[in-house]
Amino acid sequence: MTIQLKEAPNSLKSLAGRDFLTLENFKKEEILSLLDLAEQLKAKRKAGEEEHTLKGKTLGMIFEKASTRTRVSFEAGIYQLGGNGIFLSTKDLQIGRGEPIADTAKVLSGYLDGIMIRTYSQEMVEELAANASIPVINGLTDLYHPxxxxxxxxxxxxxxxxxxxxxxxxxxxxxxxxxxxxxxxxxxxxxxxxxxxxxxxxxxxxxxxxxxxxxxxxxxxxxxxxxxxxxxxxxxxxxxxxxxxxxxxxxxxxxxxxxxxxxxxxxxxxxxxxxxxxxxxxxxxxxxxxxxxxxxxxxxxxxxxxxxxxxxxxxxxxxxx
Known part of the structure; x- marks a missing residue:
């Protein structure tokens, strides 16, 4: 039996393009809708069914802090959704040599469909999001782990x-x-x-x-x-x-x-x-x-x-x- 994803109520169809820097970015109803979708996607994976809702999409994953769960879950997740994930260490990016965060955000916005960043400073994540035209996800900072x-x-x-x-x-x-x-x-x-x-x-x-x-x-x-x-x-x-x-x-x-x-x-x-x-x-x-x-x-x-x-x-x- 194929599991069909249920659509969110019309009032909640407003998450596309938004950032996820802290849980406060979303309302209670929006979080519940996300959890409902997560349960559906989990059920489909357990049933061996594929769900390529992000076919052709690319997620850039910026890491300043080491990671096991964050890297593997995001990289596996975007792949399972039909997209592609690119690991980006700050040691390899030009921001590691002083390029402004704003410039990096604007450049990556021309290449990618979303950015996940795991770093120390919440301010860095917020500056990245303020200058990016694509969604930015906070994978962890010293202040939050949403x-x-x-x-x-x-x-x-x-x-x-x-x-x-x-x-x-x-x-x-x-x-x-x-x-x-x-x-x-x-x-x-x-x-x-x-x-x-x-x-x-x-x-x-x-x-x-x-x-x-x-x-x-x-x-x-x-x-x-x-x-x-x-x-x-x-x-x-x-x-x-x-x-x-x-x-x-x-x-x-x-x-x-x-x-x-x-x-x-x-x-x-x-x-x-x-x-x-x-x-x-x-x-x-x-x-x-x-x-x-x-x-x-x-x-x-x-x-x-x-x-x-x-x-x-x-x-x-x-x-x-």
């Missing part, structure tokens, strides 16, 4: 059957993952508890934005310093590495600061009996999480990683189609 959270929302929807009212507890550093989770939870009406040591809380400016979204959607953004309290009544327990890429010099200091914030089997048992464990990977077993948890029956980290492919295929289809 593609990961799009896949996370897909995973939670699959696991729990809904997003609205779901309780998530994030334990760890107030980094780009925490920032994007707050925005995503706020938009989708979820209840997110962020548990971080003093001095490692998320950006106050992003906290304010997330709470504004939550006040509209009916969700909550809560902060807790005690992990035991944070995980109670959680449907999902989420963590990330204690030292992100570029923070290697802080590793020893961070291990000391986060030593009581490890997701142990004992801590995880305080969440709901059917709680799901999530981690955006790569993981450091024995630091932020015990092997018994991440490799346990309630962990969905590899399903979560696979969903990067399906969520990003939906994103590329809508933006570049």
């Amino acid at each position: 593609c990961q959270v799009l896949a996370d929302l897909l995973t939670i929807k699959e696991q729990k059957g809904a997003l609205n009212g779901i309780n998530i507890t994030y334990i760890g550093d107030g980094n780009n993952m925490a920032n994007s989770l707050m925005i995503g939870a706020g938009l989708m009406g979820m209840n997110l508890t962020v548990c971080a040591p003093v001095g490692y809380a998320p950006s106050e400016a992003i906290v304010t934005k997330a709470k504004q979204h939550a006040s509209i959607s009916g969700g909550k953004i809560i902060f807790e310093t005690l992990p035991n309290e944070a995980v109670r009544n959680a449907d999902v327990v989420y963590t990330d590495v204690w030292a992100s890429m570029g923070q290697e010099e802080e590793q020893k200091q961070r291990i000391e600061a986060f030593q009581h914030y490890q997701v142990t089997a004992e801590l995880f048992a305080l969440a709901k009996p059917d709680a799901t464990f999530m981690h955006c990977l790569p993981a450091h077993r024995g630091e932020e999480v015990e092997s018994a948890v991440i490799d346990g029956e309630q962990s969905v980290v590899f399903e979560q990683a696979e969903n990067r492919l399906h969520a990003q295929k939906a994103l590329m289809t809508e933006l570049m189609g």
Whole structure:
């Protein structure tokens, strides 16, 4: 039986040509439409059916930061959609030798149908998008990781059957993952508890934005310093590495600061009996999480990683189609 893709409601047919720099670029209804399309594309792939909605399209993938999931999921995704992906290291591009971002954006706009960039500076991504005439997708910056959270929302929807009212507890550093989770939870009406040591809380400016979204959607953004309290009544327990890429010099200091914030089997048992464990990977077993948890029956980290492919295929289809 061939699976036919369902069309989005007429009110949502407005994503073509738009940028995806943060989840705030899209409304709740648009994100739900993307997740619905991701589920359909995933079902078609599982059924062995091809879907070449981006035949003849080319995605340029700019990498300043090393990557496993981002590169492979975008490169495989554009190929599966009938298009082509070009890997572009900043070491090979002229921006690595001082060419203005604006010039690079205008040049690439004449060659490509979309740009994905994984870099350090959010400002660099925004400048690229401001000067490009084609869609720009934020594959990761030090401030945001919206593609990961799009896949996370897909995973939670699959696991729990809904997003609205779901309780998530994030334990760890107030980094780009925490920032994007707050925005995503706020938009989708979820209840997110962020548990971080003093001095490692998320950006106050992003906290304010997330709470504004939550006040509209009916969700909550809560902060807790005690992990035991944070995980109670959680449907999902989420963590990330204690030292992100570029923070290697802080590793020893961070291990000391986060030593009581490890997701142990004992801590995880305080969440709901059917709680799901999530981690955006790569993981450091024995630091932020015990092997018994991440490799346990309630962990969905590899399903979560696979969903990067399906969520990003939906994103590329809508933006570049």
